[in-house]
Every structure is written in structure tokens, then in C-alpha cells.
Amino acid sequence: TINHLVENEAKVILISHFGQPKEKDIKYSLKPIGLKLEKLLDKNVKFLDDCKGGKIEKEIENMKAGQVVLLENLRFYPGEKENDLKFAKALAKLGDIYISEAFSVAHRNHASIASLPKLIPSGIGFLFGREIMALTKVKQNPARPLVVIIGGIKISSKIKVIEKFLSKADHLLLGGKIANIILRVKGICLGKPWPEEDVIKIIEKLKLTDTKIHLPVDVVVSPNESGEVYIRETGPGSVRKEEGIFDIGPETIKTFKKIIEEGKTIIWSGALGMAENEKFR
Structure with a gap:
């Protein structure tokens, strides 16, 4: 999209975000991204610090x-x-x-996503268009087996994705916090917090005997997310009350690998473990 605009002599102003900064913080600056972009485009990219x-405007x-x-990180x-x-x-x-x-x-x-497009003429780029075409194909006529991998921490949105794909996918591979919550609500493992009522209602409808649904059969646990006290592998039903689940275990990886x-x-949507910490990768 950028190259197309450049070739057609447009003035290209790039806006984006990075991380979750609470205020202006140099470690979340987009300046390094601008340097990388210069190499990818083989063209000078001028970085502005606001x-x-x-x-x-000038x-x-x-x-x-x-x-x-x-331009600099919008989330500043x-x-x-x-x-x-x-x-x-x-x-x-x-x-x-x-x-x-x-x-x-x-x-x-x-x-920049919900309001800005309403204020000036707007459209989507080539990559966005390809994403829509790919998802339309998946929705209407996917090549099978269709494998859907769902992880991450956004419980309320991910549980709705699981519900939607139950009737479409051949396999649902679940990990991350969403899998932990399902295991918790189903009484398989201990832990907090407890999800919202609407999430519980959807989880209660899930049948763990459904051959499409694949939850972790072993997990990596630790007393905290640093992993500095200890890390061990265990079954979901053997997680202690003082432990948290931070990754899927080796047997689960083997099963998921074969299906994939x-x-x-x-x-694929979301990480299946705490990817931010190398100890859990």
C-alpha cells in the first residue's frame, strides 16, 4: 500500500501505535520502526517526534x-x-x-480506528483487503481440515470466537488464559479469577466430550509469572491453589502439532502461553 501511494506521488503520513504506554516513554517510541521501514522500502522515512x-501540521x-x-506513537x-x-x-x-x-x-x-475514518474520506489498504478475502473464504468454503487455534488473555471476546467456530471448525485447539478459564469453570483445575456470568454461560454449553475441542492435557505452572521460584509440568487437575498456569505442556504440544x-x-488467534517470559516459551 505504501509503495503504491509513493508511486502515485501521494504524501504518505503513517500513524500507528506500539505497546501500552501510560505516558510518553522512549522505549515505546516508533523511531526504531521508522529505521526498519526505511530498509524495507529502500526509501527515506522521516520520523516526527509527535x-x-x-x-x-507544518x-x-x-x-x-x-x-x-x-508520526510518533498515538498511544502517547x-x-x-x-x-x-x-x-x-x-x-x-x-x-x-x-x-x-x-x-x-x-x-x-x-x-484513530473508530472516529478518524468518519471525519475524512476513508478506505482500506491492499493487505486489509486480502485479510477480508481470506476470512470470507474460511467462512464460506475452507479447505479442510479447518484447525482453529485460540489463546490469549481476552476472555470475553475469545469465548465468543470459540462459540462461533464450534459449528465450522474440525478442530479447536485451546490454550492461554481462555483455556485456563474453561478448565476452571468445568471444575478440572483450581484458580482465580472467576469469569463474568455471560462467559460462564457459554462455557457451560461446551461439551468436553466433543472431539473437536482440544484442551491442554498437561500444563506448565509456577507460583508467579516470573518463574523464579520454580516451574513444573503437571496435569490440569493437579495444579495447586498457589500456582498459576503459564503454558501448555509437552504432551499437549505433541497433540496440537500433529493436528496442525x-x-x-x-x-490462529492469541498466544498459548506467557510468551513475554522466556522461561515459559
């Missing part, structure tokens, strides 16, 4: 056709995640047309 305001006004500019401003209209309007001043390539966060109610190798269509 994403709104008079200084940025820099953009002075851009030349075909030039690429990367609370208005981004709060979907603040004033913040969205400040972004809208910077361009004439909005093109989204943020497929993975298109569901978020953030200013035989799959013709794979959909």
Missing part, C-alpha cells in the same frame, strides 16, 4: 509528493484509547484521505 499539533504541509513520514496520548473526538479531529487535520491497514485492531474503539500438521486451513 503526532499532532501545529509543528506536525512539517506535513512542507512534504513533497512521494515522501513518507512516520490518552485520547487515542479513549476514542476522544478532539484527538481524532487533530489527526484529521494532517491528511486528506484515511487508509487503514490495521486489520488486527479494527475492532478497537480507538480514536494435518490441517489444510489454520486460523
Whole structure:
């Protein structure tokens, strides 16, 4: 999309986010991403250390056709995640047309995603379009076996994905916090917190005897997420009350690996363990 715009002599202003900063923090700056992008595009990318305001507006006004500019992390401003209209309007001043390539966060109610496209003419990029085409194919006529891997920490949204794919997928491989919650509600393992009532209702409908559903048969546990006290492998039913589950175990990996190798269509959403800590990888 960027190359297409450059070739057609557009002024390309890139906006994005990185991490979960509480305030402006250099470790979440997009400057290193700009340097990487220069190598990928084989073209100069000018990095600006803010994403709104008079200084940025002037820099953009002075851009030349075909030039690429990367703005600083939108999440340095609370208005981004709060979907603040004033913040969205400040972004809208910077361009004439909005093109989204943020497929993975298109569901978020953030200013640059939900409000900005309403303020100026908008559309989607080539990659976003390919994502939609791929999902449409999966929905209508997937190559089978269709294997859906679901992990991560967003319980309320992931449980709805599981419910939706129960009738479509040949195999559902579950890990991460969503699997832990299911095991907990089904009385297989101990632990907290307890999920919301609407999540419990969906989990109660799940039949663990359903051959489509594959939950961990062994897990990696520790008293805390640092893994510094000890780490051990055990069955879900043998998790102690002071322990947390931080990864799937080796037997589960073998089972999941075999199913994935035989799959013709794979959909994967979310990590199956605490990938942030190398001890649990």
C-alpha cells in the first residue's frame, strides 16, 4: 500500500501505535520502526517526534509528493484509547484521505480506528483487503481440515470466537488464559479469577466430550509469572491453589502439532502461553 501511494506521488503520513504506554516513554517510541521501514522500502522515512499539533501540521504541509513520514506513537496520548473526538479531529487535520491497514485492531474503539475514518474520506489498504478475502473464504468454503487455534488473555471476546467456530471448525485447539478459564469453570483445575456470568454461560454449553475441542492435557505452572521460584509440568487437575498456569505442556504440544500438521486451513488467534517470559516459551 505504501509503495503504491509513493508511486502515485501521494504524501504518505503513517500513524500507528506500539505497546501500552501510560505516558510518553522512549522505549515505546516508533523511531526504531521508522529505521526498519526505511530498509524495507529502500526509501527515506522521516520520523516526527509527535503526532499532532501545529509543528506536525507544518512539517506535513512542507512534504513533497512521494515522501513518507512516520508520526510518533498515538498511544502517547490518552485520547487515542479513549476514542476522544478532539484527538481524532487533530489527526484529521494532517491528511486528506484515511487508509487503514490495521486489520488486527479494527475492532478497537480507538480514536484513530473508530472516529478518524468518519471525519475524512476513508478506505482500506491492499493487505486489509486480502485479510477480508481470506476470512470470507474460511467462512464460506475452507479447505479442510479447518484447525482453529485460540489463546490469549481476552476472555470475553475469545469465548465468543470459540462459540462461533464450534459449528465450522474440525478442530479447536485451546490454550492461554481462555483455556485456563474453561478448565476452571468445568471444575478440572483450581484458580482465580472467576469469569463474568455471560462467559460462564457459554462455557457451560461446551461439551468436553466433543472431539473437536482440544484442551491442554498437561500444563506448565509456577507460583508467579516470573518463574523464579520454580516451574513444573503437571496435569490440569493437579495444579495447586498457589500456582498459576503459564503454558501448555509437552504432551499437549505433541497433540496440537500433529493436528496442525494435518490441517489444510489454520486460523490462529492469541498466544498459548506467557510468551513475554522466556522461561515459559
